[in-house]
Amino acid sequence: MMRQDYILRLIAELRQFVAAMLGTGDPARAGEALHAVLHAQERLFQRPPAEFLGLTIDEQVALLGRAESPAAAVEKVITYAATLKLAAEVYDATNRDALAASSRQLALGALLTAAQRWPESGTDFLDPINRLKGQLPDELLNPTVRELLEQYRPKEPGQTG
Numbered sequence: 001m002m003r004q005d006y007i008l009r010l011i012a013e014l015r016q017f018v019a020a021m022l023g024t025g026d027p028a029r030a031g032e033a034l035h036a037v038l039h040a041q042e043r044l045f046q047r048p049p050a051e052f053l054g055l056t057i058d059e060q061v062a063l064l065g066r067a068e069s070p071a072a073a074v075e076k077v078i079t080y081a082a083t084l085k086l087a088a089e090v091y092d093a094t095n096r097d098a099l100a101a102s103s104r105q106l107a108l109g110a111l112l113t114a115a116q117r118w119p120e121s122g123t124d125f126l127d128p129i130n131r132l133k134g135q136l137p138d139e140l141l142n143p144t145v146r147e148l149l150e151q152y153r154p155k156e157p158g159q160t161g
Contacts, residue, residue: 007075007079010040010079011040011079011082011083014036014037014040014083014086015082015086017033017036018033018036018037018086018089018090021033021036021090022089022090022093027094030090030093030094033086033090034087034090037083037086037087037090040083041080041083044064044076044079044080044083045060045063045064057106057109057110057113057144058113060080060110061077061110061113061114061117062117064076064077064080064114065077065114065117065118070118070120070121071121073114073117073118074114074118074121074124074125077110077111077113077114078111078114078124078125078128080107080110081107081108081110081111081128081132082107082128084103084104084106084107084110085103085104085107085132087099087103088100088101088103088104088107091103101136101140104132104135104136105136105140105141105142105145107128107132108129108132108133108136108141108145108149109144109145109148111125111128111129111132112125112129112145112148112149112151112152113148115129115152115154116148116151116152123154125154126154129152129154133149
């Protein structure tokens with residue numbers, strides 16, 4: 001519980017920092033916001049960006065879950081998706097629409113991959129997945145994410161098997 005509170009606080013602080021940087025309208029500040037997001041991702045993966053940015057989404061999710069309990073792994077993936085959504089906000093603010101859509105799609109792919117990997121997580125992924133689906137037109141989804149979305153069947157609370 002303490003770890004979850006820490007991560008939620010960290011994301012809230014990162015969200016505030018990104019909003020403050022973007023609120024200035026200064027492109028250099030947007031760069032600072034992206035750097036802060038990348039630093040948060042580096043802390044999540046516990047390795048330099050060069051070691052995780054080139055991995056497939058499945059490999060990234062596996063890396064986040066390595067040596068973690070399923071609950072902790074799910075928490076890390078949801079946090080990673082939150083950092084990707086923040087990066088998308090920075091890209092939106094700097095009129096880099098393709099990068100914004102790509103960041104959101106990567107976040108959606110991470111959540112869907114994790115939901116498949118840890119189906120016992122129930123509805124932990126439901127809200128973040130639904131929010132991202134609403135921000136991404138179906139025609140822009142790459143085939144892998146589209147397929148993951150078609151396979152996604154969230155369990156209802158208390159549902160087993």
